[in-house]
Amino acid sequence: MKKRGKDHIKAQRMGRIRDGGICQICGGSGHTEGHHLLDYQFGGKANTDNIITLCRTCHDKVHRGIMDVFKL
Numbered sequence: 341m342k343k344r345g346k347d348h349i350k351a352q353r354m355g356r357i358r359d360g361g362i363c364q365i366c367g368g369s370g371h372t373e374g375h376h377l378l379d380y381q382f383g384g385k386a387n388t389d390n391i392i393t394l395c396r397t398c399h400d401k402v403h404r405g406i407m408d409v410f411k412l
Contacts, residue, residue: 348386355391363395365407371396377409 352374361372374391378384392409394402401407 344380344386348380351386351388351391354388356393358388359393362393363398364392365394365398365409368395368397373399375399375402375409 355374356372359372362369363372372393372395375394376384376386377390377392380386384390394409398407402409
């Protein structure tokens with residue numbers, strides 16, 4: 341897996357700022373994280389166009405395949 345650098349951290353932070361720290365699935369404002377729409381390990385860019393803000397619960401569901409951000 342590629343090592344994530346400063347550009348990745350900045351994109352995650354800027355995505356959360358853009359989204360007001362609000363989960364774009366459930367609207368929660370608890371611990372939020374940046375999720376890559378096109379997965380970083382598959383070449384997804386570390387920029388805000390490729391980031392969506394998700395709460396930890398929704399982020400976990402997306403990674404487990406329970407929820408799909410593209411079907412929202």
